[in-house]
Amino acid sequence: MLGALGKVGREVCAAVEAAEDLELVARVDAGDDLATLTEAGAEAVVDFTHPDVVMDNLRFCVEHDIHAVVGTTGFDDDRLATLGGWLEQHPATGVLIAPNFSVGAVLMMRFAAEAARFYESVEIVELHHPDKADAPSGTARRTAQLVAAARAEAGLGAPPDATSTALDGARGADVDGIRVHGLRIRGMVAHQEVVLGGLGETLTIRHDSMDRASFTPGVLLGLRRVADHPGLTVGLEAFLDA
Amino acid sequence: MLGALGKVGREVCAAVEAAEDLELVARVDAGDDLATLTEAGAEAVVDFTHPDVVMDNLRFCVEHDIHAVVGTTGFDDDRLATLGGWLEQHPATGVLIAPNFSVGAVLMMRFAAEAARFYESVEIVELHHPDKADAPSGTARRTAQLVAAARAEAGLGAPPDATSTALDGARGADVDGIRVHGLRIRGMVAHQEVVLGGLGETLTIRHDSMDRASFTPGVLLGLRRVADHPGLTVGLEAFLDA
Amino acid sequence: MLGALGKVGREVCAAVEAAEDLELVARVDAGDDLATLTEAGAEAVVDFTHPDVVMDNLRFCVEHDIHAVVGTTGFDDDRLATLGGWLEQHPATGVLIAPNFSVGAVLMMRFAAEAARFYESVEIVELHHPDKADAPSGTARRTAQLVAAARAEAGLGAPPDATSTALDGARGADVDGIRVHGLRIRGMVAHQEVVLGGLGETLTIRHDSMDRASFTPGVLLGLRRVADHPGLTVGLEAFLDA
Amino acid sequence: MLGALGKVGREVCAAVEAAEDLELVARVDAGDDLATLTEAGAEAVVDFTHPDVVMDNLRFCVEHDIHAVVGTTGFDDDRLATLGGWLEQHPATGVLIAPNFSVGAVLMMRFAAEAARFYESVEIVELHHPDKADAPSGTARRTAQLVAAARAEAGLGAPPDATSTALDGARGADVDGIRVHGLRIRGMVAHQEVVLGGLGETLTIRHDSMDRASFTPGVLLGLRRVADHPGLTVGLEAFLDA
Numbered sequence A, B, C, D: 001m002l003g004a005l006g007k008v009g010r011e012v013c014a015a016v017e018a019a020e021d022l023e024l025v026a027r028v029d030a031g032d033d034l035a036t037l038t039e040a041g042a043e044a045v046v047d048f049t050h051p052d053v054v055m056d057n058l059r060f061c062v063e064h065d066i067h068a069v070v071g072t073t074g075f076d077d078d079r080l081a082t083l084g085g086w087l088e089q090h091p092a093t094g095v096l097i098a099p100n101f102s103v104g105a106v107l108m109m110r111f112a113a114e115a116a117r118f119y120e121s122v123e124i125v126e127l128h129h130p131d132k133a134d135a136p137s138g139t140a141r142r143t144a145q146l147v148a149a150a151r152a153e154a155g156l157g158a159p160p161d162a163t164s165t166a167l168d169g170a171r172g173a174d175v176d177g178i179r180v181h182g183l184r185i186r187g188m189v190a191h192q193e194v195v196l197g198g199l200g201e202t203l204t205i206r207h208d209s210m211d212r213a214s215f216t217p218g219v220l221l222g223l224r225r226v227a228d229h230p231g232l233t234v235g236l237e238a239f240l241d242a
Helices: A007-018 A034-037 A051-065 A077-088 A103-117 A137-153 A212-228 B007-018 B035-039 B051-063 B077-088 B101-114 B137-154 B211-227 C007-018 C035-040 C050-062 C077-088 C103-116 C138-153 C212-228 D007-018 D034-040 D051-063 D075-089 D103-116 D137-155 D212-226
Strands: A044-047 A069-070 A094-097 A121-128 A173-175 A176-182 A190-200 A201-209 A232-235 B043-045 B067-070 B094-097 B119-127 B174-176 B180-185 B192-197 B201-209 B231-234 C044-047 C067-070 C092-098 C123-127 C174-176 C180-182 C192-197 C202-209 C231-234 D042-049 D067-070 D094-097 D121-128 D173-175 D178-184 D191-197 D201-211 D231-234
Touching: A007 A044, A034 D051, A044 A051, A044 A212, A051 A077, A051 A094, A051 B211, A069 A212, A077 A232, A077 C050, A077 C192, A094 A212, A103 A121, A103 A137, A103 A190, A103 C103, A103 C202, A121 A137, A137 A173, A137 B007, A137 D051, A173 C180, A176 B119, A176 B180, A176 D034, A190 D121, A201 C212, A212 C212, A232 C067, B007 B043, B007 D121, B035 B067, B043 B211, B051 B067, B051 B077, B051 B094, B067 B211, B067 C231, B094 B137, B094 B192, B094 B211, B101 B119, B101 B137, B101 B192, B101 B201, B101 B211, B101 D103, B119 B137, B119 C192, B119 D173, B137 B174, B137 B180, B137 B192, B137 C007, B137 C123, B201 D103, B231 D212, C007 C044, C007 C202, C007 C212, C035 D173, C044 C212, C050 C067, C050 C077, C050 C092, C067 C212, C077 C092, C077 C231, C077 D034, C092 C212, C103 C123, C103 C138, C103 C192, C103 C202, C123 C138, C123 C212, C123 D178, C138 C174, C138 C180, C174 D007, C180 C231, D007 D212, D051 D067, D051 D075, D051 D094, D075 D231, D094 D212, D103 D121, D103 D137, D103 D191, D103 D201, D103 D212, D121 D137, D137 D173
Parallel strands: A044 A069, A069 A094, A094 A232, A121 A176, B043 B067, B067 B094, B094 B231, B119 B180, C044 C067, C067 C092, C092 C231, C123 C180, D042 D067, D067 D094, D094 D231, D121 D178
Antiparallel strands: A121 A190, A173 A176, A190 A201, A201 C202, B119 B192, B174 B180, B192 B201, B201 D201, C123 C192, C174 C180, C192 C202, D121 D191, D173 D178, D191 D201
16 A cells, blocks of 8 residues: 555555455555565555655556556646556556546446436436535536537437526536536535436436545455556546456 | 316316215306305315406305315415405305415425524425426425525524535525525426435435326315315415314 | 327327337238238337237238337247247348336346446335335336346345344345335335445435336337347347447 | 533534534533532533433432433433422423434424325335344334324324235335335445325435434534423424424
């Protein structure tokens, strides 16, 4: 574990130790020597560190053929290209960069996009605690984009809407033609609902994240499958199939 | 039944006939003589007719001490005052004027207002078919007003909201300080959810109206209780207690 | 349309006429000559008739290279084998036999099975009108079987459950190790919710069928895609991908 | 605060300190002298201690005219009678004994009972984490009893149910004639839904408790209102009106 003393790192360490099929061989944090990893015989690392150090960490791992599952942020196209270059020389090594390790959020987005082709109407409702600064949430925007792309590909036009008189904001925000509504409610954590409808029926896909611990199953899934996905993978989605 | 041949009238007639404790003694429609009511010994009438004729119908009923349950629209303050004047002379007769006979919608509004005093946060989501012209719905606006009034009475300020960057409309419409979100989805009929939240818990009150027939239980409730509510009553709410 | 005068047939005819990319060329019902189909130049038929006549209808269609979308019931292994034999001689002709044309129900089952691999817990709640004779519903049983199979394939054991004292029935019915709960509520039509949960998060997939008309989009989907699926297909699922 | 060092006590202390209209004057735990309360000028105490000591605590409080809000368990009829005797001599002092301080749970039960009179059908679904030992939950049983009592008072018979073939448990547990269904799902905390239905409409009341902290608003409510309710009160319900 790289970033083993951080909040996330500690939870990942605990989860790895609790898993029967995984073994925690090294905890590394700021100031520690990366050689600890090779000495401990690490086959794969999890990196939740900082944008300033993650590239150095990954160069070391790739050079030593250690797979990596990365939740650290700050990957732009340049960084991804650099990383891809390193991996070309180590074709058996896999690196997973994921902005969101919640399996539920990833499945919700996938199912929403799959279902979108079959329904006239679709809207998104996200519900979060009232201390959140942005509306709608990043996940809701991303879902709307995926849904809009799936509709376009299926040849669907704008969802039907006969609204002729409305209060400002009553019909939500418009993200690529999809309506998105954000609620801010004390007691909530992070929740989202995608509502799809056609003649006489509706389909609703809802994800409720009640606890930050919800990212650990996705990290473990990444660890278990990263060796089967050599090269660079962006997004946990690709790991959900195999 | 006044307006017995109309769409609503026919459903009410069927419901009255199916009820063991009620008897349908007369079906009256445009062109029929109101004397049919007294000849048939009607104790109470249901009026779903037209604003042009409803006042004549009610004058006849009040004069003959027949209670009335009225779903016809178009009652302004003048009409209510006129009606109140007639009833003063017939103190045992009851008239119920209700804009909404859905027991569920009335209960949802009542519960929302009752609960609003105890929660930091509250928002309203309404979901309707996409042929609806106005957003938010009248019921959602009315609910927001009742909730806002209950909060004010309890000394609560604005619900917490740290949103600092938002897309237009993402946080819904503002009705008396309460956020209201309207979805338009094919396959839906008329649905509303009031979401309340405080430290570590949320309370959600949801009403789903799947069929126009949902007004008939409210009409029957009105018929059964109108004799116990002499004078003029506006809104089904007052009948839900006794 | 075969069975054009039946309740379903009439709705399908109306839906085909309303669709811009489809043309209704013949309405056939009991007593009509099947030759009407060839004379009218039918490329594909929809059959909602009766188990007694459906095989004769399909033999005629296959022999004349007319694709068929079939909602009529009563297909056992013998009938499917017979049909498969006919189709071997007409390799470009497609026949779709579907027990359920609700796209939403089919998607719900597919998504539930896909997600089941990633969650410790899963249970099913179905809600129907109180006149329904069987509990749980056929769709709920089928969903439970698919979910159980997906869990087994993923190497998951029984969902966690520490219940040590329970009232009879409190934990629902057991279908292949998956708990299924059936509610019977006046006002409901046909609804189902699959609830999946893991550490700190839950995923809920809900299908609400408010109206019998909900099968028509599935029938139209079948009509549009049957030519691209030569041979015999059982279940609408296979048509949702291409 | 009595029991100030316990898990609950610490959270209550923090909440009282954060409240502008309340002042925390004394933290008392096992071994401390109760005279601390009078010396500090406490007007009201919260007691989350132990059945073994709570009666001594309350005798001291009542004798010194200190109001009390009590979450400690173990109150049988004998204890309540003893407590009532003490209070007779101090008619201005109020004691609230509440088994459940969740405002949401109390409101859900109240609304369910109020609405039950108006609906043909009602069932209860409770969802909890899979480590829970009993099914259905105590709150669900209590809700079912309140709903059953309300229906009986309104003259309603058994809810309609035409089920003729069912798997064991499919229709849930029977609590006073009301069907109750318990789900056990990893990731859930404590949730309950009461589903009511009549002709063409349903009303759903849902309570989600995501965090143990959800009891603190109820405790603060008790503190603020206990002086206005002299004598013995059992259950937070009575405090929700004034």
